[in-house]
Amino acid sequence: MVHGILRELADSGTDTLRALGRYALFAGRLAAETPRALLRFRLVVEQVHNAGALSLVIIMLSGLFVGMVLGLQGFDLLERFGSEESLGTAAALGLLKELGPVVTALLFAGRAGTALASELGLMRATDQLAAIEMMAVDPVRRVVMPRFLGGVIAMPLLAAIFSMIGLFGAQLVGVQLMGVDQGQFWSQMRGAVEFGDVMEGVLKSGVFGVACSLVAVYEGYHSVPTAEGVGRATTRTVVISSVSVLLLDYMLTAVML
Amino acid sequence: MRTEGSHGPGAIVRVRDLRYRAGAREIFSGVDLDFPRGAVTAVMGPSGSGKTTLLRLITGQVRPGQGVVEFDGQDVARLSRAALYRMRRRMGMLFQNGALLTDLDVYENIAFPLREHTRLPERLVRHVVLTKLQAVGLRGAARLMPAELSGGMARRVALARAIVMDPELLVYDEPFVGLDPISMGVVLRLIRRLNDTLGVTSIVVSHDVREITAVADHCHLLSAGRIIASGPPAVVAGSEREDVRQFMHGLPDGPVPFHYPAPEYAEQARRVT
Numbered sequence: 001m002v003h004g005i006l007r008e009l010a011d012s013g014t015d016t017l018r019a020l021g022r023y024a025l026f027a028g029r030l031a032a033e034t035p036r037a038l039l040r041f042r043l044v045v046e047q048v049h050n051a052g053a054l055s056l057v058i059i060m061l062s063g064l065f066v067g068m069v070l071g072l073q074g075f076d077l078l079e080r081f082g083s084e085e086s087l088g089t090a091a092a093l094g095l096l097k098e099l100g101p102v103v104t105a106l107l108f109a110g111r112a113g114t115a116l117a118s119e120l121g122l123m124r125a126t127d128q129l130a131a132i133e134m135m136a137v138d139p140v141r142r143v144v145m146p147r148f149l150g151g152v153i154a155m156p157l158l159a160a161i162f163s164m165i166g167l168f169g170a171q172l173v174g175v176q177l178m179g180v181d182q183g184q185f186w187s188q189m190r191g192a193v194e195f196g197d198v199m200e201g202v203l204k205s206g207v208f209g210v211a212c213s214l215v216a217v218y219e220g221y222h223s224v225p226t227a228e229g230v231g232r233a234t235t236r237t238v239v240i241s242s243v244s245v246l247l248l249d250y251m252l253t254a255v256m257l
Numbered sequence: 258m259r260t261e262g263s264h265g266p267g268a269i270v271r272v273r274d275l276r277y278r279a280g281a282r283e284i285f286s287g288v289d290l291d292f293p294r295g296a297v298t299a300v301m302g303p304s305g306s307g308k309t310t311l312l313r314l315i316t317g318q319v320r321p322g323q324g325v326v327e328f329d330g331q332d333v334a335r336l337s338r339a340a341l342y343r344m345r346r347r348m349g350m351l352f353q354n355g356a357l358l359t360d361l362d363v364y365e366n367i368a369f370p371l372r373e374h375t376r377l378p379e380r381l382v383r384h385v386v387l388t389k390l391q392a393v394g395l396r397g398a399a400r401l402m403p404a405e406l407s408g409g410m411a412r413r414v415a416l417a418r419a420i421v422m423d424p425e426l427l428v429y430d431e432p433f434v435g436l437d438p439i440s441m442g443v444v445l446r447l448i449r450r451l452n453d454t455l456g457v458t459s460i461v462v463s464h465d466v467r468e469i470t471a472v473a474d475h476c477h478l479l480s481a482g483r484i485i486a487s488g489p490p491a492v493v494a495g496s497e498r499e500d501v502r503q504f505m506h507g508l509p510d511g512p513v514p515f516h517y518p519a520p521e522y523a524e525q526a527r528r529v530t
Contacts, residue, residue, distance in 0.1 A: 133318070
């Protein structure tokens with residue numbers, strides 16, 4: 001029995017390594033195609049618009065609520081130490097360095113990521129990818145690359161919007177509702193938040209953009225061409241993206257702190 | 258079994274000793290075929306006989322387990338990716354469901370290969386696209402999206418797209434499936450007319466015997482991994498072989514049994530209870 005369990009563990013370990021290898025190869029191919037894809041920037045811009053516009057409303061709404069909660073919780077915590085004027089700083093650092101990139105990535109995976117995966121999966125199921133190949137056009141170059149780059153570019157933009165609206169939400173609750181001094185809120189924030197903090201968030205959202213877009217296009221492009229296969233690709237996109245984002249977030253935070 | 262003239266240098270596609278397995282199932286077990294230049298050749302056979310697989314082998318989408326598939330003298334399986342793409346630029350393929358790109362309208366679908374492979378000025382692209390649309394009778398549908406087209410219209414748009422690069426070979430995968438009689442007649446006429454006016458070679462995979470034999474110059478009948486009949490439609494239709502007769506005349510039982518292989522009914526019923 002122990003032997004059986006060990007063998008199962010070894011098998012699943014091998015499967016995971018194989019999957020990682022396939023991901024790495026696909027990522028290598030995308031990296032190699034990137035310079036050429038950037039030359040056809042119009043296609044990329046279309047996809048930035050697609051991925052961005054798809055997620056914009058949900059990002060803005062979530063940003064507002066997350067910011068408002070941050071305002072409430074932050075105020076409650078800081079008030080205990082008598083330093084509620086630092087609410088602006090706490091909210092800004094929390095949003096810029098952590099909540100902005102992470103929550104945006106999770107929402108992106110759920111909204112744009114699934115849309116990407118199911119679009120590519122359906123293109124495979126309805127022979128559109130095969131038709132593109134038959135027209136002597138490389139589907140990775142023409143279809144996958146612009147979508148991948150679109151996601152990579154859209155993510156930091158969405159994270160920036162999320163943080164901005166979140167800050168507005170924190171200010172709304174902290175200043176308008178709880179009575180924190182408006183001047184203190186902004187001036188302390190401007191004094192404490194450094195350029196490096198902003199860049200940490202930008203870097204994180206860039207990495208998450210690559211991870212989420214890679215997972216979405218990989219799963220969609222390699223999905224089994226059936227209704228069930230496309231469904232499974234969509235689910236895997238959300239699960240793998242979310243776990244990867246949280247794992248990467250820990251690793252990046254540990255490195256950058 | 259083979260027709261005279263369907264062999265030799267006149268063939269644009271040659272298949273020799275083709276063997277191909279999909280998992281445990283053997284799809285082709287030693288198939289020899291020739292597709293003569295300039296002719297409409299039909300490949301018929303029951304569902305699951307490997308007709309679509311044959312097209313995928315010819316177009317280099319899959320590789321044979323053994324044997325050779327040649328396009329214009331080149332072994333398709335040995336071509337590099339770049340050479341394969343060069344070869345495909347000389348081919349046009351009509352997929353079973355049309356496979357139009359759903360995010361582009363009809364006009365852009367047809368312009369797609371032109372935009373990818375050429376740097377023609379927009380005025381010329383427009384001229385070529387409208388000419389091809391006119392050839393399939395859908396010039397008025399240029400700005401419709403694929404979702405707004407009927408099955409027959411989608412098939413015709415896909416046909417216009419397949420001919421936009423002026424290919425030498427046109428392959429059709431089940432072009433009549435799911436079409437109403439009028440659309441079917443239109444597609445049939447188009448296959449013949451395009452073949453003759455454009456001077457291309459056509460390979461049509463289908464199991465619609467009556468339709469395809471009306472338009473084809475040659476027929477090959479596939480069954481159980483082998484070619485069981487080849488020749489002009491009339492000759493194949495008049496074959497005395499039982500398996501050929503069963504297929505050509507749509508007989509429900511014969512060498513291809515009505516029942517899928519199963520144990521004795523009584524024995525199976527006993528086992529369940």
